[in-house]
Amino acid sequence: MEVASRLTTKGQVTIPKAVRDALGLTEGDAVVFRVQGQHAVLARTPDLLELAGAVSVPAAKRGVAWDEIRKRTRASRMTSRR
Numbered sequence: 001m002e003v004a005s006r007l008t009t010k011g012q013v014t015i016p017k018a019v020r021d022a023l024g025l026t027e028g029d030a031v032v033f034r035v036q037g038q039h040a041v042l043a044r045t046p047d048l049l050e051l052a053g054a055v056s057v058p059a060a061k062r063g064v065a066w067d068e069i070r071k072r073t074r075a076s077r078m079t080s081r082r
Contacts, residue, residue, distance in 0.1 A: 015042070 003016040015025065023044045025031065030045040061069060 003018050005013050032045050034041045
């Protein structure tokens with residue numbers, strides 16, 4: 001599907017209804033623009049709750065607080081840089 005829209009003087013673009021409908025976008029939804037060469041791709045940002053279970057978590061990291069995960073990751077990166 002190709003649908004045209006114009007850029008305003010403020011740099012804004014209205015997402016045409018056909019595109020909003022095709023992506024299931026409603027007021028307040030977040031979108032992301034990905035620049036690929038000379039093209040930009042508009043995509044709906046994923047609902048993080050929909051991603052739950054999509055990535056396996058190693059047993060050693062299950063139930064560990066995020067602060068601890070970040071601390072371990074930083075420490076691991078510092079060790080690998082040496």
